[in-house]
Amino acid sequence: MTEMTPEDYKSVTAAGQLLQEQGWRKVFTVNEMMEAWESLVAEVETGYDQLVDEYTNDLACRDWLALAWPHLTERVQAARRGALASLDARFTAATTEDTDQRLSRFHRVDAGDGWWWRRLPAQRLGAFANDMND
Numbered sequence: 001m002t003e004m005t006p007e008d009y010k011s012v013t014a015a016g017q018l019l020q021e022q023g024w025r026k027v028f029t030v031n032e033m034m035e036a037w038e039s040l041v042a043e044v045e046t047g048y049d050q051l052v053d054e055y056t057n058d059l060a061c062r063d064w065l066a067l068a069w070p071h072l073t074e075r076v077q078a079a080r081r082g083a084l085a086s087l088d089a090r091f092t093a094a095t096t097e098d099t100d101q102r103l104s105r106f107h108r109v110d111a112g113d114g115w116w117w118r119r120l121p122a123q124r125l126g127a128f129a130n131d132m133n134d
Helices: 006-021 030-046 052-071 074-093 126-133
Strands: 095-097 119-121
Touching: 006 052, 006 074, 030 052, 030 074, 052 126, 074 095
Parallel strands: none
Antiparallel strands: 095 119
16 A cells, blocks of 8 residues: 555545534544444445434445545545445445335435435344334
8 A cells, every 4th residue: 555645644634624514523534434334334234233313324424435535635545445445345235226215214315315325235134124114
């Protein structure tokens, strides 16, 4: 991996600060949100059993990454592009298209929202399964 420069670190900090100013609860880092996305992907792969509100809250980490991405230097993007693409592919493989727009019964999903908002865990367990089947 290429060593990061002060400019690269500055872009990560600036992206976090900008998003906090736009309403995110704190200045998150790319590492934090990549770890959160990875955690959600792993949970979805094994079967998601949390409340729908938890799922929509968890999906927000992918929103953060999408919003921060254009503010990161090309070097930071290049360093993270492969890992993000891999997580996205894993998420896609572990989910199904929300063709019935079930998620939108619990959370507003707009046309401009990321593709991840139109995917549901393939293995729905517990409270999540109950909510999606009602």
